[in-house]
Amino acid sequence: MSIHSIPVRPVPFPAVAPAYQCDGVDKVRLISLATDLPLAERDALEPLSRRVALDQKQTLYGQDEPAVSVFNVTSGALRLYRILPDGRRQVTGFAFPGDFLGLSMLDRFAVSADALGPVTACRFERLAFMDLLRGQPGLMMHLHEIMGHELSRAKDMMMLLGRRTADERIATFLMGLQERYVRIGRSSVTLELPMGRLDIADHLGLTIETVSRTFSRLDRDHCILIVPGGVRLVDHDRLARMSAH
Amino acid sequence: MSIHSIPVRPVPFPAVAPAYQCDGVDKVRLISLATDLPLAERDALEPLSRRVALDQKQTLYGQDEPAVSVFNVTSGALRLYRILPDGRRQVTGFAFPGDFLGLSMLDRFAVSADALGPVTACRFERLAFMDLLRGQPGLMMHLHEIMGHELSRAKDMMMLLGRRTADERIATFLMGLQERYVRIGRSSVTLELPMGRLDIADHLGLTIETVSRTFSRLDRDHCILIVPGGVRLVDHDRLARMSAH
DNA sequence: CGGAGGATTGATGCTGTTCAAGCGTAGTGG
Protein backbone atom coordinates (compact mmCIF):
# COMPACT_ATOMS: atom_id res chain seq x y z
CA MET A 1 0.00 0.00 0.00
CA SER A 2 1.68 3.19 -1.17
CA ILE A 3 1.57 6.33 0.83
CA HIS A 4 -0.83 7.79 -1.70
CA SER A 5 -3.43 5.18 -1.07
CA ILE A 6 -3.81 6.35 2.48
CA PRO A 7 -7.52 7.01 2.73
CA VAL A 8 -8.76 10.59 2.57
CA ARG A 9 -10.05 10.09 6.06
CA PRO A 10 -9.32 13.48 7.59
CA VAL A 11 -6.84 13.76 10.38
CA PRO A 12 -8.27 13.28 13.81
CA PHE A 13 -8.85 16.45 15.70
CA PRO A 14 -5.63 17.70 17.22
CA ALA A 15 -5.75 17.09 20.91
CA VAL A 16 -6.10 20.41 22.66
CA ALA A 17 -3.64 20.56 25.51
CA PRO A 18 -5.61 20.75 28.73
CA ALA A 19 -5.73 24.33 29.84
CA TYR A 20 -4.25 23.71 33.21
CA GLN A 21 -1.02 22.64 31.58
CA CYS A 22 -0.64 25.75 29.48
CA ASP A 23 0.15 28.08 32.26
CA GLY A 24 3.75 27.79 33.14
CA VAL A 25 6.38 25.66 34.68
CA ASP A 26 6.22 25.57 38.39
CA LYS A 27 2.61 26.48 39.04
CA VAL A 28 -0.24 24.26 38.04
CA ARG A 29 -3.28 26.23 37.07
CA LEU A 30 -6.44 24.41 37.97
CA ILE A 31 -9.09 26.75 36.72
CA SER A 32 -9.41 26.70 32.98
CA LEU A 33 -7.77 29.50 31.06
CA ALA A 34 -10.88 29.57 28.96
CA THR A 35 -12.86 31.12 31.80
CA ASP A 36 -14.11 34.65 31.61
CA LEU A 37 -12.64 35.35 35.01
CA PRO A 38 -9.76 37.78 35.43
CA LEU A 39 -6.54 36.24 36.69
CA ALA A 40 -6.80 37.79 40.14
CA GLU A 41 -10.19 36.22 40.71
CA ARG A 42 -9.01 32.85 39.55
CA ASP A 43 -6.16 33.11 42.01
CA ALA A 44 -8.64 33.73 44.78
CA LEU A 45 -10.55 30.60 43.86
CA GLU A 46 -7.75 28.16 43.25
CA PRO A 47 -6.86 27.38 46.86
CA LEU A 48 -10.37 26.01 47.33
CA SER A 49 -10.30 23.66 44.41
CA ARG A 50 -9.55 19.99 43.90
CA ARG A 51 -9.06 18.18 40.62
CA VAL A 52 -11.55 15.65 39.31
CA ALA A 53 -11.10 13.36 36.35
CA LEU A 54 -13.85 11.43 34.57
CA ASP A 55 -13.85 8.79 31.89
CA GLN A 56 -16.35 8.67 29.09
CA LYS A 57 -19.92 8.13 30.30
CA GLN A 58 -19.07 8.68 33.93
CA THR A 59 -21.39 11.08 35.63
CA LEU A 60 -20.22 14.18 37.44
CA TYR A 61 -23.53 14.62 39.25
CA GLY A 62 -27.15 13.69 38.90
CA GLN A 63 -30.27 15.78 38.77
CA ASP A 64 -31.80 16.48 42.20
CA GLU A 65 -28.72 15.26 44.02
CA PRO A 66 -27.68 17.54 46.87
CA ALA A 67 -25.33 20.05 45.31
CA VAL A 68 -22.29 19.86 47.53
CA SER A 69 -19.96 21.11 44.83
CA VAL A 70 -19.49 23.65 42.11
CA PHE A 71 -17.29 22.80 39.11
CA ASN A 72 -15.14 24.41 36.51
CA VAL A 73 -14.41 22.31 33.44
CA THR A 74 -10.76 22.24 32.41
CA SER A 75 -10.77 19.73 29.55
CA GLY A 76 -13.17 17.54 27.66
CA ALA A 77 -16.90 17.95 27.20
CA LEU A 78 -20.02 17.02 29.13
CA ARG A 79 -23.69 16.81 28.41
CA LEU A 80 -26.25 18.31 30.75
CA TYR A 81 -29.73 16.83 30.71
CA ARG A 82 -33.00 16.02 32.36
CA ILE A 83 -35.03 12.87 31.96
CA LEU A 84 -38.77 12.35 32.31
CA PRO A 85 -40.11 9.28 34.14
CA ASP A 86 -41.03 7.73 30.78
CA GLY A 87 -37.52 8.12 29.42
CA ARG A 88 -37.87 11.20 27.25
CA ARG A 89 -34.74 13.25 27.60
CA GLN A 90 -33.89 16.90 27.10
CA VAL A 91 -30.24 17.77 26.78
CA THR A 92 -30.23 21.30 28.12
CA GLY A 93 -26.71 21.98 26.98
CA PHE A 94 -23.12 20.90 26.66
CA ALA A 95 -20.21 22.01 28.81
CA PHE A 96 -16.72 22.78 27.54
CA PRO A 97 -13.47 23.94 29.08
CA GLY A 98 -13.97 27.16 30.98
CA ASP A 99 -17.59 26.50 31.77
CA PHE A 100 -18.83 26.57 35.33
CA LEU A 101 -21.32 23.96 36.46
CA GLY A 102 -23.67 24.36 39.37
CA LEU A 103 -23.22 28.11 39.47
CA SER A 104 -26.78 28.75 40.53
CA MET A 105 -25.71 27.23 43.83
CA LEU A 106 -29.11 25.94 44.78
CA ASP A 107 -29.34 23.03 47.20
CA ARG A 108 -29.79 20.49 44.46
CA PHE A 109 -28.52 20.16 40.92
CA ALA A 110 -31.03 21.16 38.30
CA VAL A 111 -29.70 18.70 35.71
CA SER A 112 -27.50 15.65 35.39
CA ALA A 113 -24.02 15.97 33.94
CA ASP A 114 -21.95 13.25 32.39
CA ALA A 115 -18.78 13.03 30.39
CA LEU A 116 -18.85 12.69 26.60
CA GLY A 117 -15.20 11.66 26.69
CA PRO A 118 -12.36 11.98 29.15
CA VAL A 119 -12.97 15.06 31.26
CA THR A 120 -11.08 16.97 33.86
CA ALA A 121 -12.62 19.61 36.05
CA CYS A 122 -11.95 21.34 39.27
CA ARG A 123 -14.33 21.02 42.12
CA PHE A 124 -15.17 23.51 44.84
CA GLU A 125 -16.95 22.72 48.02
CA ARG A 126 -20.09 24.76 47.59
CA LEU A 127 -20.40 26.26 51.04
CA ALA A 128 -16.75 27.24 51.18
CA PHE A 129 -17.14 28.69 47.69
CA MET A 130 -20.09 30.76 48.85
CA ASP A 131 -18.23 31.94 51.93
CA LEU A 132 -15.41 33.14 49.76
CA LEU A 133 -17.84 34.98 47.52
CA ARG A 134 -19.30 36.90 50.41
CA GLY A 135 -15.94 38.58 50.81
CA GLN A 136 -15.40 39.13 47.10
CA PRO A 137 -18.26 41.15 45.69
CA GLY A 138 -16.43 41.67 42.42
CA LEU A 139 -16.07 37.96 41.87
CA MET A 140 -19.65 37.38 42.90
CA MET A 141 -20.80 39.95 40.36
CA HIS A 142 -18.75 38.25 37.74
CA LEU A 143 -20.25 34.85 38.38
CA HIS A 144 -23.66 36.46 38.40
CA GLU A 145 -22.91 37.89 34.99
CA ILE A 146 -21.85 34.49 33.69
CA MET A 147 -25.12 33.09 34.92
CA GLY A 148 -26.92 35.95 33.21
CA HIS A 149 -25.42 34.87 29.92
CA GLU A 150 -26.46 31.31 30.61
CA LEU A 151 -29.99 32.51 31.17
CA SER A 152 -29.91 34.44 27.95
CA ARG A 153 -28.78 31.34 26.06
CA ALA A 154 -31.58 29.43 27.76
CA LYS A 155 -34.01 31.90 26.20
CA ASP A 156 -32.38 31.39 22.83
CA MET A 157 -33.03 27.71 23.31
CA MET A 158 -36.68 28.33 24.10
CA MET A 159 -37.05 30.24 20.87
CA LEU A 160 -35.26 27.47 19.03
CA LEU A 161 -37.33 24.68 20.54
CA GLY A 162 -40.61 26.50 20.37
CA ARG A 163 -40.50 28.21 17.04
CA ARG A 164 -37.82 26.95 14.68
CA THR A 165 -37.76 24.27 12.00
CA ALA A 166 -35.45 21.27 12.06
CA ASP A 167 -33.10 22.85 9.51
CA GLU A 168 -32.87 26.04 11.49
CA ARG A 169 -32.21 24.15 14.69
CA ILE A 170 -29.33 22.23 13.19
CA ALA A 171 -27.84 25.31 11.56
CA THR A 172 -28.17 27.32 14.75
CA PHE A 173 -26.62 24.52 16.73
CA LEU A 174 -23.61 24.29 14.45
CA MET A 175 -23.05 28.03 14.31
CA GLY A 176 -23.39 28.33 18.05
CA LEU A 177 -20.95 25.54 18.65
CA GLN A 178 -18.44 27.10 16.34
CA GLU A 179 -18.76 30.41 18.11
CA ARG A 180 -18.13 28.72 21.42
CA TYR A 181 -15.09 26.92 20.08
CA VAL A 182 -13.67 30.18 18.83
CA ARG A 183 -14.13 31.74 22.25
CA ILE A 184 -12.16 28.97 23.89
CA GLY A 185 -9.51 29.19 21.22
CA ARG A 186 -10.11 26.15 19.07
CA SER A 187 -9.61 25.88 15.34
CA SER A 188 -12.86 26.84 13.74
CA VAL A 189 -12.68 25.38 10.23
CA THR A 190 -13.77 21.94 11.27
CA LEU A 191 -16.07 21.35 14.19
CA GLU A 192 -15.47 18.43 16.44
CA LEU A 193 -18.73 16.93 17.63
CA PRO A 194 -17.91 15.12 20.83
CA MET A 195 -21.58 14.27 21.30
CA GLY A 196 -23.51 11.64 19.37
CA ARG A 197 -26.44 12.19 17.05
CA LEU A 198 -28.85 11.16 19.76
CA ASP A 199 -27.44 13.80 22.09
CA ILE A 200 -27.89 16.41 19.41
CA ALA A 201 -31.44 15.21 18.78
CA ASP A 202 -32.32 15.35 22.45
CA HIS A 203 -30.77 18.80 22.63
CA LEU A 204 -32.70 20.18 19.68
CA GLY A 205 -36.03 18.53 20.38
CA LEU A 206 -35.81 16.26 17.34
CA THR A 207 -35.34 12.54 16.71
CA ILE A 208 -32.04 10.99 15.81
CA GLU A 209 -33.41 10.21 12.35
CA THR A 210 -34.29 13.82 11.65
CA VAL A 211 -30.86 14.94 12.79
CA SER A 212 -29.18 12.36 10.60
CA ARG A 213 -31.32 13.21 7.58
CA THR A 214 -30.73 16.92 7.99
CA PHE A 215 -26.99 16.44 8.29
CA SER A 216 -27.03 14.26 5.18
CA ARG A 217 -28.99 16.80 3.19
CA LEU A 218 -26.74 19.68 4.27
CA ASP A 219 -23.79 17.54 3.22
CA ARG A 220 -25.40 16.75 -0.15
CA ASP A 221 -26.02 20.48 -0.66
CA HIS A 222 -22.35 21.21 0.06
CA CYS A 223 -23.33 23.26 3.05
CA ILE A 224 -21.39 21.14 5.45
CA LEU A 225 -19.01 18.21 5.05
CA ILE A 226 -19.51 15.29 7.38
CA VAL A 227 -16.19 13.92 8.62
CA PRO A 228 -15.58 11.26 11.22
CA GLY A 229 -16.10 12.78 14.61
CA GLY A 230 -17.39 16.09 13.38
CA VAL A 231 -18.38 18.36 10.51
CA ARG A 232 -16.68 20.98 8.40
CA LEU A 233 -18.70 24.12 7.86
CA VAL A 234 -18.40 24.71 4.13
CA ASP A 235 -21.04 27.27 3.24
CA HIS A 236 -20.81 29.43 6.29
CA ASP A 237 -23.03 32.15 4.85
CA ARG A 238 -25.86 29.84 4.03
CA LEU A 239 -25.72 28.33 7.48
CA ALA A 240 -25.79 31.79 8.98
CA ARG A 241 -28.82 32.65 6.89
CA MET A 242 -30.57 29.46 7.95
CA SER A 243 -29.94 30.14 11.60
CA ALA A 244 -31.51 33.52 10.83
CA HIS A 245 -31.26 35.57 13.93
CA MET B 1 -85.59 39.31 35.44
CA SER B 2 -85.55 37.63 38.84
CA ILE B 3 -82.44 37.31 40.85
CA HIS B 4 -82.34 33.62 40.00
CA SER B 5 -82.03 34.19 36.33
CA ILE B 6 -78.75 35.93 36.78
CA PRO B 7 -76.48 33.99 34.47
CA VAL B 8 -74.12 31.44 35.98
CA ARG B 9 -71.31 33.56 34.64
CA PRO B 10 -68.80 33.29 37.47
CA VAL B 11 -67.90 36.32 39.46
CA PRO B 12 -65.06 38.34 38.04
CA PHE B 13 -61.76 37.69 39.71
CA PRO B 14 -61.56 39.61 42.94
CA ALA B 15 -59.13 42.44 42.48
CA VAL B 16 -56.06 41.71 44.52
CA ALA B 17 -55.04 44.79 46.43
CA PRO B 18 -51.68 45.93 45.14
CA ALA B 19 -49.04 44.70 47.50
CA TYR B 20 -47.59 48.09 48.14
CA GLN B 21 -50.79 49.21 49.77
CA CYS B 22 -50.92 46.32 52.21
CA ASP B 23 -48.07 47.32 54.34
CA GLY B 24 -49.15 49.91 56.81
CA VAL B 25 -50.34 53.38 57.33
CA ASP B 26 -47.60 55.92 57.15
CA LYS B 27 -45.05 54.06 55.10
CA VAL B 28 -45.63 53.12 51.51
CA ARG B 29 -43.98 49.86 50.63
CA LEU B 30 -42.77 49.87 47.07
CA ILE B 31 -41.30 46.45 46.70
CA SER B 32 -43.92 43.78 46.41
CA LEU B 33 -44.70 41.75 49.49
CA ALA B 34 -44.74 38.74 47.22
CA THR B 35 -40.98 38.89 46.87
CA ASP B 36 -38.78 36.23 48.34
CA LEU B 37 -36.66 38.90 49.95
CA PRO B 38 -36.51 39.29 53.72
CA LEU B 39 -37.84 42.56 55.03
CA ALA B 40 -34.44 43.94 55.95
CA GLU B 41 -33.21 43.52 52.40
CA ARG B 42 -36.27 45.13 50.96
CA ASP B 43 -35.69 48.06 53.25
CA ALA B 44 -32.19 48.41 51.89
CA LEU B 45 -33.52 48.52 48.35
CA GLU B 46 -36.47 50.80 48.73
CA PRO B 47 -34.66 54.13 48.90
CA LEU B 48 -33.34 53.48 45.41
CA SER B 49 -36.65 52.77 43.82
CA ARG B 50 -39.20 54.77 41.86
CA ARG B 51 -42.71 53.76 40.96
CA VAL B 52 -43.74 53.02 37.39
CA ALA B 53 -47.24 52.44 36.11
CA LEU B 54 -48.18 50.93 32.77
CA ASP B 55 -51.43 50.53 30.92
CA GLN B 56 -52.37 47.46 28.97
CA LYS B 57 -50.05 46.82 26.02
CA GLN B 58 -47.53 49.42 27.06
CA THR B 59 -44.02 48.14 27.01
CA LEU B 60 -41.73 48.28 30.02
CA TYR B 61 -38.62 47.67 27.94
CA GLY B 62 -37.61 46.16 24.63
CA GLN B 63 -35.21 43.39 23.78
CA ASP B 64 -31.63 44.60 23.18
CA GLU B 65 -32.35 48.01 24.62
CA PRO B 66 -29.65 49.24 26.98
CA ALA B 67 -30.66 47.97 30.38
CA VAL B 68 -30.56 51.07 32.51
CA SER B 69 -33.04 49.70 35.01
CA VAL B 70 -34.00 46.70 37.06
CA PHE B 71 -37.64 46.19 38.04
CA ASN B 72 -39.77 44.60 40.68
CA VAL B 73 -43.40 44.00 39.74
CA THR B 74 -45.89 45.13 42.36
CA SER B 75 -49.21 44.52 40.61
CA GLY B 76 -50.55 43.24 37.31
CA ALA B 77 -48.93 40.87 34.86
CA LEU B 78 -46.49 41.17 31.97
CA ARG B 79 -45.40 38.99 29.13
CA LEU B 80 -41.73 38.52 28.32
CA TYR B 81 -40.83 37.58 24.78
CA ARG B 82 -38.48 37.55 21.86
CA ILE B 83 -39.34 37.99 18.22
CA LEU B 84 -37.56 36.69 15.13
CA PRO B 85 -37.10 38.97 12.10
CA ASP B 86 -39.87 37.06 10.31
CA GLY B 87 -42.33 37.64 13.11
CA ARG B 88 -42.26 34.33 14.92
CA ARG B 89 -42.49 34.97 18.61
CA GLN B 90 -41.48 33.07 21.71
CA VAL B 91 -43.01 34.16 24.96
CA THR B 92 -40.29 33.15 27.41
CA GLY B 93 -42.46 33.74 30.42
CA PHE B 94 -44.92 35.86 32.31
CA ALA B 95 -44.18 38.14 35.22
CA PHE B 96 -46.38 38.58 38.28
CA PRO B 97 -46.22 40.60 41.48
CA GLY B 98 -43.00 39.90 43.34
CA ASP B 99 -41.03 39.02 40.23
CA PHE B 100 -37.83 40.81 39.43
CA LEU B 101 -37.10 41.77 35.84
CA GLY B 102 -33.65 42.38 34.44
CA LEU B 103 -31.97 40.65 37.34
CA SER B 104 -29.19 39.29 35.17
CA MET B 105 -28.04 42.89 34.96
CA LEU B 106 -26.36 42.56 31.60
CA ASP B 107 -25.90 45.69 29.50
CA ARG B 108 -28.95 44.96 27.41
CA PHE B 109 -32.31 43.35 28.07
CA ALA B 110 -32.55 39.79 26.88
CA VAL B 111 -36.27 40.00 26.14
CA SER B 112 -39.04 42.53 25.66
CA ALA B 113 -41.59 43.06 28.41
CA ASP B 114 -45.06 44.49 28.03
CA ALA B 115 -48.11 44.79 30.17
CA LEU B 116 -51.03 42.36 29.84
CA GLY B 117 -53.18 44.77 31.79
CA PRO B 118 -52.58 47.68 34.15
CA VAL B 119 -49.23 47.14 35.83
CA THR B 120 -47.28 48.81 38.57
CA ALA B 121 -43.65 48.12 39.26
CA CYS B 122 -40.77 49.72 40.97
CA ARG B 123 -37.72 50.68 39.04
CA PHE B 124 -34.10 50.74 40.17
CA GLU B 125 -31.33 52.47 38.35
CA ARG B 126 -29.17 49.51 37.45
CA LEU B 127 -25.76 50.93 38.27
CA ALA B 128 -26.89 52.29 41.62
CA PHE B 129 -28.54 48.96 42.28
CA MET B 130 -25.29 47.16 41.55
CA ASP B 131 -23.33 49.53 43.76
CA LEU B 132 -25.66 48.82 46.60
CA LEU B 133 -25.26 45.08 46.05
CA ARG B 134 -21.50 45.29 46.35
CA GLY B 135 -21.97 46.33 49.94
CA GLN B 136 -24.67 43.76 50.66
CA PRO B 137 -23.35 40.30 49.92
CA GLY B 138 -26.33 38.67 51.58
CA LEU B 139 -28.75 40.50 49.32
CA MET B 140 -26.58 39.77 46.32
CA MET B 141 -26.63 36.07 47.18
CA HIS B 142 -30.35 36.21 47.50
CA LEU B 143 -30.85 37.73 44.09
CA HIS B 144 -28.43 35.21 42.69
CA GLU B 145 -30.57 32.47 44.16
CA ILE B 146 -33.69 33.94 42.61
CA MET B 147 -31.94 33.92 39.28
CA GLY B 148 -30.93 30.31 39.89
CA HIS B 149 -34.58 29.40 40.19
CA GLU B 150 -35.34 31.29 37.02
CA LEU B 151 -32.66 29.28 35.26
CA SER B 152 -34.12 26.09 36.60
CA ARG B 153 -37.54 27.03 35.29
CA ALA B 154 -35.93 27.84 31.96
CA LYS B 155 -34.72 24.25 31.84
CA ASP B 156 -38.19 23.02 32.62
CA MET B 157 -39.34 25.05 29.64
CA MET B 158 -36.73 23.44 27.41
CA MET B 159 -37.99 20.02 28.39
CA LEU B 160 -41.54 21.15 27.79
CA LEU B 161 -40.83 22.68 24.40
CA GLY B 162 -38.51 19.96 23.22
CA ARG B 163 -40.16 16.82 24.43
CA ARG B 164 -43.75 17.21 25.46
CA THR B 165 -47.05 16.86 23.63
CA ALA B 166 -49.59 19.65 23.27
CA ASP B 167 -51.78 18.21 26.03
CA GLU B 168 -48.87 17.93 28.41
CA ARG B 169 -47.79 21.47 27.66
CA ILE B 170 -51.20 22.90 28.44
CA ALA B 171 -51.57 20.83 31.61
CA THR B 172 -48.09 21.77 32.78
CA PHE B 173 -48.75 25.41 32.04
CA LEU B 174 -51.96 25.45 34.05
CA MET B 175 -50.49 23.58 37.00
CA GLY B 176 -47.44 25.80 37.02
CA LEU B 177 -49.52 28.94 36.91
CA GLN B 178 -51.64 27.74 39.78
CA GLU B 179 -48.57 27.00 41.83
CA ARG B 180 -47.29 30.48 41.18
CA TYR B 181 -50.57 32.03 42.16
CA VAL B 182 -50.55 30.10 45.41
CA ARG B 183 -47.07 31.35 46.18
CA ILE B 184 -48.15 34.94 45.77
CA GLY B 185 -51.25 34.31 47.83
CA ARG B 186 -54.04 34.21 45.28
CA SER B 187 -57.12 32.05 45.42
CA SER B 188 -56.30 28.84 43.66
CA VAL B 189 -59.67 27.32 42.74
CA THR B 190 -60.08 29.36 39.62
CA LEU B 191 -57.15 30.54 37.58
CA GLU B 192 -57.22 33.95 36.06
CA LEU B 193 -55.56 33.98 32.66
CA PRO B 194 -54.49 37.57 32.08
CA MET B 195 -52.83 36.54 28.82
CA GLY B 196 -54.63 35.73 25.58
CA ARG B 197 -54.68 32.40 23.78
CA LEU B 198 -52.05 33.64 21.37
CA ASP B 199 -49.72 34.48 24.22
CA ILE B 200 -50.18 31.01 25.65
CA ALA B 201 -49.56 29.49 22.22
CA ASP B 202 -46.38 31.49 21.73
CA HIS B 203 -45.30 30.51 25.20
CA LEU B 204 -45.85 26.78 24.70
CA GLY B 205 -44.58 26.53 21.14
CA LEU B 206 -48.03 25.82 19.71
CA THR B 207 -50.53 27.64 17.53
CA ILE B 208 -53.52 29.48 18.86
CA GLU B 209 -55.79 26.88 17.27
CA THR B 210 -54.11 24.01 19.07
CA VAL B 211 -54.34 25.84 22.37
CA SER B 212 -58.00 26.59 21.80
CA ARG B 213 -58.79 23.02 20.77
CA THR B 214 -56.94 21.56 23.73
CA PHE B 215 -58.73 23.86 26.14
CA SER B 216 -62.05 22.92 24.56
CA ARG B 217 -61.31 19.22 24.84
CA LEU B 218 -60.20 19.48 28.46
CA ASP B 219 -63.41 21.36 29.14
CA ARG B 220 -65.50 18.72 27.37
CA ASP B 221 -63.74 16.03 29.43
CA HIS B 222 -64.59 17.92 32.63
CA CYS B 223 -60.93 18.34 33.36
CA ILE B 224 -61.14 22.11 33.39
CA LEU B 225 -63.98 24.57 33.14
CA ILE B 226 -63.50 27.50 30.83
CA VAL B 227 -64.81 30.71 32.35
CA PRO B 228 -64.53 34.24 31.04
CA GLY B 229 -61.05 35.48 31.74
CA GLY B 230 -59.70 32.20 33.01
CA VAL B 231 -60.22 28.53 33.79
CA ARG B 232 -61.26 26.52 36.78
CA LEU B 233 -59.18 23.44 37.42
CA VAL B 234 -61.75 20.73 37.99
CA ASP B 235 -59.90 17.43 37.77
CA HIS B 236 -56.71 18.45 39.48
CA ASP B 237 -55.37 14.89 39.65
CA ARG B 238 -55.79 14.22 35.99
CA LEU B 239 -54.06 17.46 35.13
CA ALA B 240 -51.22 16.55 37.47
CA ARG B 241 -50.90 13.17 35.78
CA MET B 242 -50.87 14.80 32.36
CA SER B 243 -48.16 17.22 33.34
CA ALA B 244 -46.32 14.08 34.48
CA HIS B 245 -43.17 15.23 36.14
C1' DC C 1 -77.29 47.67 15.75
C1' DG C 2 -72.90 47.10 13.92
C1' DG C 3 -68.09 46.53 14.07
C1' DA C 4 -63.73 44.84 16.07
C1' DG C 5 -60.99 41.56 18.28
C1' DG C 6 -60.40 37.38 20.29
C1' DA C 7 -61.75 32.55 20.44
C1' DT C 8 -63.62 28.40 18.44
C1' DT C 9 -64.30 24.86 15.04
C1' DG C 10 -63.67 22.26 10.74
C1' DA C 11 -61.12 20.47 6.62
C1' DT C 12 -56.83 19.61 4.72
C1' DG C 13 -51.85 19.18 4.45
C1' DC C 14 -47.06 19.13 5.87
C1' DT C 15 -43.18 18.46 8.89
C1' DG C 16 -41.15 15.56 11.61
C1' DT C 17 -42.04 10.93 13.97
C1' DT C 18 -42.26 6.03 14.02
C1' DC C 19 -41.09 1.66 12.54
C1' DA C 20 -37.94 -1.08 10.17
C1' DA C 21 -34.08 -2.38 7.57
C1' DG C 22 -29.38 -1.74 6.12
C1' DC C 23 -24.70 0.28 6.35
C1' DG C 24 -19.89 1.32 8.21
C1' DT C 25 -16.48 1.19 11.45
C1' DA C 26 -14.26 -0.54 15.50
C1' DG C 27 -13.27 -4.08 18.45
C1' DT C 28 -12.69 -9.14 19.52
C1' DG C 29 -11.39 -13.64 19.09
C1' DG C 30 -10.40 -17.61 16.30
Added chain:
DNA sequence: CCACTACGCTTGAACAGCATCAATCCTCCG
Protein backbone atom coordinates in the same frame (compact mmCIF):
# COMPACT_ATOMS: atom_id res chain seq x y z
C1' DC D 1 -6.17 -12.18 8.37
C1' DC D 2 -10.82 -12.76 8.50
C1' DA D 3 -15.36 -13.80 10.60
C1' DC D 4 -18.46 -12.02 14.00
C1' DT D 5 -20.54 -8.87 16.89
C1' DA D 6 -21.71 -4.36 18.66
C1' DC D 7 -22.88 0.15 18.18
C1' DG D 8 -23.81 4.27 16.07
C1' DC D 9 -25.42 6.23 11.95
C1' DT D 10 -28.12 6.39 7.69
C1' DT D 11 -32.01 5.63 4.73
C1' DG D 12 -36.75 4.44 3.34
C1' DA D 13 -41.87 4.07 3.80
C1' DA D 14 -45.97 4.97 6.26
C1' DC D 15 -48.12 7.55 9.74
C1' DA D 16 -49.61 11.14 13.18
C1' DG D 17 -49.72 15.29 15.50
C1' DC D 18 -49.90 19.67 14.98
C1' DA D 19 -50.00 23.57 11.54
C1' DT D 20 -52.41 26.02 8.08
C1' DC D 21 -56.24 27.95 5.89
C1' DA D 22 -60.77 29.50 6.28
C1' DA D 23 -65.20 30.25 8.15
C1' DT D 24 -68.01 31.25 12.11
C1' DC D 25 -69.06 32.57 16.73
C1' DC D 26 -68.98 35.27 20.91
C1' DT D 27 -68.47 39.26 23.67
C1' DC D 28 -67.51 43.65 24.47
C1' DC D 29 -68.40 48.50 23.21
C1' DG D 30 -69.40 52.36 20.71
